[in-house]
Amino acid sequence: MGYVTAVPHPRSETPGSARAGRLSLAVALLSGALGAAVALLATRQQWSQGTATVAGGAFPLTATGSDVTGVPAALAVVGLAALVAVFAVRRAGRFAVAALLALSGVGIITAALLGASDSSALDEQAAQASGDTSASVDTLSHTAWPYVAVVGGVLILLAGLLALRYGRLWPAMSGRYERGGTPQPRRKAPAVDPDRPEDLWKALDRGEDPTGA
Numbered sequence: 001m002g003y004v005t006a007v008p009h010p011r012s013e014t015p016g017s018a019r020a021g022r023l024s025l026a027v028a029l030l031s032g033a034l035g036a037a038v039a040l041l042a043t044r045q046q047w048s049q050g051t052a053t054v055a056g057g058a059f060p061l062t063a064t065g066s067d068v069t070g071v072p073a074a075l076a077v078v079g080l081a082a083l084v085a086v087f088a089v090r091r092a093g094r095f096a097v098a099a100l101l102a103l104s105g106v107g108i109i110t111a112a113l114l115g116a117s118d119s120s121a122l123d124e125q126a127a128q129a130s131g132d133t134s135a136s137v138d139t140l141s142h143t144a145w146p147y148v149a150v151v152g153g154v155l156i157l158l159a160g161l162l163a164l165r166y167g168r169l170w171p172a173m174s175g176r177y178e179r180g181g182t183p184q185p186r187r188k189a190p191a192v193d194p195d196r197p198e199d200l201w202k203a204l205d206r207g208e209d210p211t212g213a
Contacts, residue, residue: 021169028162032083032101035155039076039108042149047115050137052126059129061137063121065145071111072149079104079156086163087172094167102160108153116146 043065051058066073082101089097122137163170 017169021166024162024166025170028159028166029083031155031162032079032159035105035152035157035159036076036080036083037152038155039072039112039149039152042112042145042152043070043073043076045145045148046143047145048119048122048140048142050119050122050126050140052129052137054130058138061122061125061129063125065112065115065149067121068115068118068146069111072108072115072153075104075107075111076152076156079108079159083159083163086167087170090172091168094170094172095164098160098163098167100160101163102157105153105155105157105160108156109150112146112149112153115149116142 045065046062047065047068049060049062052061053059079101082097082104085097086094086101119137119140122140126137
């Protein structure tokens with residue numbers, strides 16, 4: 001007498017994959033939201049400082065991250081929106097949004113690293129302060145805030161990579177289905193009392209025929 005061994009369907013969700021999906025979801029949400037907050041905070045801080053020679057004296061100049069480049073802040077907002085949008089789409093759409101999330105992190109990292117040594121924002125300020133378009137900033141120095149923005153980009157990149165790898169295991173938003181996957185019952189319209197004018201008006205507002213014809 002032969003024995004039949006049950007083989008799970010390749011697409012069936014095992015306890016291990018469900019656990020990995022929950023863990024990756026929690027890490028992605030935390031790292032994505034934290035990364036966007038860190039990147040936005042870093043762009044509002046001072047990234048560089050220097051001096052410009054004006055009328056024989058030294059005029060101090062400072063530049064924030066948003067003065068140097070607006071890319072990290074813009075991509076932080078895009079990444080945060082993509083993190084939310086991951087749950088609104090499925091299959092190929094989810095893969096595309098996850099890729100956008102990861103690319104947002106890469107863009108933040110690249111822009112922040114380039115901005116860590118950029119002097120164009122202070123050169124422009126020096127030209128305006130001195131009235132000489134060829135003037136440039138002196139004694140240029142940079143802070144650590146560009147690298148804080150890099151950390152934010154790394155966190156967003158991590159969220160994107162987790163979405164690419166485990167996004168198929170994550171739940172999706174749905175207005176028609178409850179958490180268990182069963183269709184939600186449609187709410188029955190309240191009965192209209194023909195002797196109550198207010199009920200008749202409410203039925204008309206809902207687009208119903210209060211006469212029942």
